[in-house]
Amino acid sequence: MHLLQTTINKICPPDANVYQAALARLADQARPHGSLGVLEVLSARLAAISGCLDVPLPKKVIVTCAGDHGVVEEGVSLFPQEVTAQMVCNFVGGGASVSILAAHAGATVRVADLGVNVDFDADLPIFHKKIGKGTANFARQPAMSRAEAIRSVEAGIEIVNQLVAEGPIDLLGTGDMGIGNTTASSAVIAAFSGREVRELTGRGTGIDDAMLAHKVAVIERALALHRPDPDDPLDILAKVGGFEIGGLAGLVIGAAAHGIPVVCDGLISTAGALIGCELAPMAKAYLFASHNSVESGHQYMLDRLGIVPLLDLQFRLGEGTGAAMAMHLLDAATRVLAEIKTFAEVGIDNAHEQAC
Secondary structure, eight states: OHHHHHHHHHOOOOOHHHHHHHHHHHHTBSSOTTTTHHHHHHHHHHHHHHTSSOOOOOOEEEEEEEEOOGGGGGSOOSSOTHHHHHHHHHHHHTOSHHHHHHHHTTEEEEEEEEEOSSOOOTTSSSEEOOSSSSOOOTTTSOSSOHHHHHHHHHHHHHHHHHHHHHSOOSEEEEEEEOTTHHHHHHHHHHHHHOOOHHHHOOOTTTOOHHHHHHHHHHHHHHHHHHOOOTTOHHHHHHHHOOHHHHHHHHHHHHHHHTTOOEEEOSHHHHHHHHHHHHHOGGGGGGEEEOBOOSSTHHHHHHHHHTOOOSBOOOOOOOTTHHHHHHHHHHHHHHHHHHHSOBHHHHTOOTTTTOOO
């Protein structure tokens, strides 16, 4: 708990003066005021986070956190648990969806084992942060202990610290891998929001109506059994979460403490971001939402966080794929602020907003 609290205490708000300077420059650029919409908001936020108006983002990293879930014993997924470990190897080999999209965005993918039910070779080039070989089946007992929940969040913080020690990072993306983790993520937002589970639960791996109804029933039974405290994010994480979800929360907190903007992926990454921001509300100033997942619980997470997703591509994959796509927009936003000329710089009378 010491690392978690000391990291939270290090989070400072972005520079309000730079934010205002960014808004002033945007308003004075040689184009109709507000005409680049969301890109303007993004550029001002990134400027405030970095402390300057010219914010290149050459070093981008996506960390994909992996973990297994005991709740798969309840038959909530089309895929067996073994797929989690297989996909970790695919990420390392560069053959996964996020590997391709990240490369196109100029980002590096790093994989973290928070709780995969396999002993990976120690030489495998991943972050070896295993808390346990998968969580317990939360339909029958808490997913993990409170101590393990804290440890999973702190593991995410440690990953950010290690990345920063390796060299400067300009933008961090978060992604996930774990069979059964849409069940855990839906349970997380249900515990926070108190809304009906059926409103918040999607098809995950593509389950049919009967399996979806069963998935909803499993989550309802778990929430009734454990009664997670909506005012205690660590209690929710421990009772119905996942090791990789805790790691994702730690990534957000750790990035904010280092002044690094972080763009989260879809349902699972946003569940982690939600827990992170409930633990450290100031971290939200560093958080960007990449896209709106088709998983029904995602929008409720975004609403609770008060952030608007940048894209709607009908994604429901995870891995960090949405974060990779959003990085293109964040790159563009920095160039909008730094490179579009002001009326004064091009000699146009601002009063008339004449076209050249």
